[in-house]
Amino acid sequence: MSNAPSVLVIGGGSTGCGIVRDLAMRGLDVTLVEKGNLTHGTTGRMHGLLHSGGRYAVSDQSSARECIAENRVLRRIATHCVEMTGGLFVQRPEDTDEYFERKLEGCRECGIPAEVLSAEEAREIEPHLAADIERAIRVPDGAVDPFRLCVANAADAVDHGARVETHAEVTDVLVEDGEVVGVEVEHAAGEGPFVHGEAGEREEIYADHVINATGAWAGQIGEMAGVDVAVRPSKGVMTIMNVRQVDTVINRCKPKGDADIVVPHETTCILGTTDVEVDDPEDYPEEGWEVDLMIDTLSELVPMLSEARTIRSFWGVRPLYEPPEVGSDDPTDITRDFFLLDHDDRDDLPGLTSIVGGKLTTYRLMAERIADHVCDRLGVDAECRTAEEPLPGSEDFSVLRDWMDEFGLRSPVGRRSAERLGSRIDEVIGEWDGPNPTVCECEAVTRAEIHDAIDGAGSELNAVRLRTRASMGNCQGAFCCHRMANELVPEYDEAVARDALDDLYQERWTGERHALWGQQLSQAMLKHLLHATTMNRDADPAASDEPVDFGAFDAGPGTVSTADDGRESGVTTDDAVADGGTSGGSDADS
């Protein structure tokens, strides 16, 4: 270990990943612990909007200014995580001119480039916009892939010497002599490079400073340390469409409300959202009316959404925070700004800083401020370089131009691979040895990319999914979950692969349940038939403690049953084990 001061960051969302990268680049000895996968919490459950700031241009201009500044930074350092789609604020006949003008004015005041388009011009850009729209404001909104962004931050942090520990849940905050000195974590089951402990093993990790970057969960960590962090979690639904009905971010130009945004995201569109305060960030109702509201309300902007196929819905919890003295009743009134709570100043508890509120677009800026603060506390004098140094994968984006023939991929497959991998494509696909078939056809993910994700994330297929998008298309894993599991063998045992398959299959199902009608219900039935009927995975004897009486079954014509009804069936040879046990070992990787 180096002599550098040590910092422990709790929370593997965008903020935590941003902080760990920033501090590692400044030469500190940093560890990040996350109870699930990276992006497990709120970051992995958002609509992927890269704000131009336009959404805050009327209500919260300081956020708006930060957004447009960071928007420009991310386009530079995270090219392969960002798609500059552009965005429109669309005015419908029932939306007021007054608000439209305020929005336009607000954008100008905040330095957000904004252009007014006639209805016709807007519909030339997005032909599926409603015929009766009035006009629109064009702003530089974009789409960002939060998974890729966090993984890139974490990977770069590791490259700079950080330790990133996923599936390590904080079970206690260690306080000694009135000072926070570290945390105790419990390692979960799972195998891979980011899991260093045994499943269930507890580990105490000490640090000179601890940062609580757990967003909606910040209150729970605070409680362990004995301080009060009053986060007000607010849930919002996001509904994923099967295809991109629009290629531009479409916002409704009216004061903040439910169901007012469509974000093109990778191969899909995401409809959002609602804003309802909840008590527990992990346990809240996910309700059908919220999905219906998305479809019915956003169809006013993009009519074809009413008949289009949705493939799943998910909910995220915003880590809203406001100083206790403000006391807003409605969560939509709570600022989207972030707060740095130094618990030494606030609660006389040195060694701990919490960060709450904020949004993905400004994650890097938040990280910079916290890193500055912590360095100040620890007496470290180091410059922040995260706004200049590109993230891994975004170093040399010109490589995108050559995606095509180089790796023998079909051009759309190559294009998608390059968009996900950025400048890493050569390392991941170019250096792959052996056949490189497509594993996930919906999202065009090849075997080489799956293995790259396994190398990075271990045997957990949900983590592989987040890195690659495999199983995130319209079949929701029906045709690729088991293929992904196959890729784990023989590096991992078949039993590990089977558990990983079951986890992924269940995870996909949980979101798909919110889209079960029409085409997606047909899709779900086909999936059910493939996995239950064709593969009998629902009644797999391997997963059961009950041994199968193989002797009671037909073993082909001409064989004699061991069953007592005298009918022809059953096994014939002597080495059959009547209780269904195996009759010997085998070498599974011959």
Added chain:
Amino acid sequence: MSDAEFPQSTEPTVQDDFEPVSVFEDGEMDLRPGADNCYKCSVCDTTCPVAEVDDDFPGPKFQGPEQWRLKRKDDVEVDDSIMSCSNCMRCDDACPSGVPLSQMHNTARGEYVDEQMSKLSREYVRNRILANYGTLARLGSKVPRLTNLVMGNSLVQRLNEKLLGITAERDFPAFATRTFREWWRERGGPQVQSEDKRVAYFHGCYSNYNTPEVGKAMVRVFEEFGYEVVVPRQRCSGTPMFANGMLDDAERAASVNVSELSDLLEEGYDVIASCTSCSMSLRQEYPELFQLSGIEEVAANTYESLEYLRIHEDLDGALADAAVDEQAFAYHAPCHARNQGLDRQAVELFREVDGVEMEDVGDSCSGISGTYGWKEEKYETSMKIGEDMFEHMHDAAGEVGMTECPTCSMQMEHGTGYEIKHPLQLLEEALC
């Protein structure tokens, strides 16, 4: 990646009331929503005759819904394997979920040819020539004997292969010494007049220039049933143009056809085609690919000739007492007939006719798919696809082939040496 941060002006431009912008304006079709119907079952891939013999071809699921779903609006790149699709359209017939596969293929191919294929390349020039067979034929049939002599010359064939990439393995179809339209004119047009039984005959290029006997049979059979037949001005149905991504050529031809046929529909005519690719084109591809006034009505009122009689006449009854000379046929259903649900009708119709033995040679594709099998680089694939059909034809009792599609019939003849007839010719023999 696009960058939207360049607003040009701050003033709203003039705002008028306007009709909804056409999504497909300027031929730019966005078929991404068509991918909504795909549930990845792969049935289309199992029916693709090209994917079965050519591993360079990734199959219709990839070419269709997957490629479209993976697209973004600004993406221009279409995978070049789209040119290996033979446009047999069997995937349309297979998809249990109603994905507009062939429309996706046609559109992607059009985009590929427009955006990615050099207009100076040999492939483009060759494809343009093949796609415009009608023009070629019009010239050639002005001096049919000379053309036949020249095109039949092996030196010319080798030159064609070298210069144009048109395979030397095939004999060019011979031009008739008198076209169908010449015959029609000389005959003085319709012999039957009727107020309520009226059909307009879309003969297509091949019946006109190469096999006028099919057209004549069509006229005689329909007149036998009391129909007034007219032969409107017409251009190529567009089938070979779709298959080569020449959508502009096809649209020009379609606008002439739709306009001529629309006028006749108003006078109470239904449209009849004897070539199943022509009827396919008018019925399905026209409304899928073009927006022309009257195109939906033309599509809805176009029929294949036998189909029309089956629906409107008591064909079984008429054939019940018919007898023909003993003959046995090896029948092949063209893919495009299959797509219209016509693949069984000839066999079922003639099965009961005295003297006729009719054997279906199975549901394989003939492999020629119009102009596809004429391309030097596709010839081998085309023959591999056809192998099943050749084999089954040889196994069948009949020594005469039968099919509704002119290019299938070329392939059948090329692969077996059999004489090939159209069902209308047998119907003519039985009824007239």
Added chain:
Amino acid sequence: MPIRDDVVVIGGGLAGSMAALSAAESGAGVRLISHKKSTLRQASGLIDVLGAVDGDAPIADPFAALDRLPEEHPYRVVGAEGIREGLRRFDDVVGDRYLGSHTDRNALVPTHGGTIKPTARYPVSVAPGLASAAEDTLLVGFRGLTDFDPVAAAAHLEAAGVPFDVDGAVVEFPIQFRDDARTTRFAKAIDEDQEDVRDRLAGTVAAGIDGHDRVGFPAMLGDDHGTAVREYLEDRLGVAVFQIPTGPPSLLGMQLEDQLIDALERAEVRLSTGNPAVGYEAEDGRLTAVTVDRRGQEVPYHATEFVLATGGLVGKGIDSDRESVSEPLFGCHVPHPEDRYEWSESEAFGDHAFARFGVVPDDDLRPTDADSAVHFPNLRAAGGVLGGADVAREKSAAGVSIATGTYAGRRAGEEVAQ
């Protein structure tokens, strides 16, 4: 002049084909209308009758478990005798290409996922690989394929406690195809023995045979010449060779479809394919015709008896939107919970209501409305369009189609004869 037949069957899958064959057997003139390729192409090609009831799996004797099925199950209408009748007719159709008719008992077949599953009839090429036969086994897969991993499958079979040793080996396919070549490409190459592929395949596998009694490949060992392929490989390798059924694209499913079409042709059933049935005509409470849309024009197909075999949610015989579930052709009643969140369970393999969606038959398989009255006295339903069975979890999909198809077709034929 209307198109007229005695019996019109709507739907060309397993249920519709069995119904048409069964009706034709009675001497009726039968027409089968089908829109697209059947869902058989997505299915394994195995004929399951019943493999699990109430979490009890695998079941060795399906007939002994029938009385544990719920009252509304279609098997309750046709009974054990109906299932036997269906299987007899199926056995006639496939002849010696399927095995399993020698016993009531299910066989256990290894799947491409490495599980074992109970089934009543299996293609002859699958037979040597039964997991209920205790013979040491080598599974072979190809490097470029993603759907079947022989090493994982072998280990999975071991975990299931099969009574034999099983190993897996990944080999190169002898011909270098592009990485995304379709399964049909492999099958075609083997079928036609392109580039001596059979010989080279045997050479590749021979070294690993040692000590195994049989060797299994994913189901792509040829098509028309499948028997010759297996015989050749068995001869070269000196052990039994079998195929492992796969998911889509399923060559075994396609071959079964071909066999059914051959049988329909032999039975002189008239096939009208490629256009959808979209409506119907009725007179005095009886169905007189179904109308078929030929791109804009509706053509009526008349008959005296009709069989609805349009499939379930996958075959699109059952449709749904956010509010409700319906049978789109005749508007038959499909019971379903009002709240769509009750259509499914939170467990992925839970007891989903949607898996049982379908029309409710009376005791003669005629669809009934919400008040249990028959929609039409001359309309029967068969196969996936029938509700009441979770065919996926029960492993009963093919059995339900065969039994109800055969029953509905026979009854239609009997009614015509009267």
